[in-house]
Amino acid sequence: MSQPYVPILFMLALGFGFAALSVGTSMVVGPKRYNRAKLEAYECGIQPSPHAAGGGRVPIKYYLTAMLFIIFDIESVFLYPFAVAFNKLGLFALVEMVLFILTVFVAYAYVWRRGGLEWD
Numbered sequence: 001m002s003q004p005y006v007p008i009l010f011m012l013a014l015g016f017g018f019a020a021l022s023v024g025t026s027m028v029v030g031p032k033r034y035n036r037a038k039l040e041a042y043e044c045g046i047q048p049s050p051h052a053a054g055g056g057r058v059p060i061k062y063y064l065t066a067m068l069f070i071i072f073d074i075e076s077v078f079l080y081p082f083a084v085a086f087n088k089l090g091l092f093a094l095v096e097m098v099l100f101i102l103t104v105f106v107a108y109a110y111v112w113r114r115g116g117l118e119w120d
Helices: 003-029 060-077 079-084 091-114
Strands: none
Touching: 060 079, 060 091, 079 091
């Protein structure tokens, strides 16, 4: 009963083992000399400050861009199963996928027209 899951469990164990080995090796082999510059966050040459550039508030455009990325990223994930099983699905699935892509492009055009992709 559980025999089909053995390769999956083996791959999970292999992945966790590789991650643990990588972290452990970096702790043993990595440099131990730390200075103030290495411990600071990299800010592209700009001195980091405790407040955001706008006086402590993060612009709402940042969150809107992140949400748009997540939405379009999730929509693109739905294309993979269709691409894998394209030959077996037939005309009905093709029509459904065309409608889905059309819906995605309408949403993309709406966001573009409203200025949601412009970063000030």
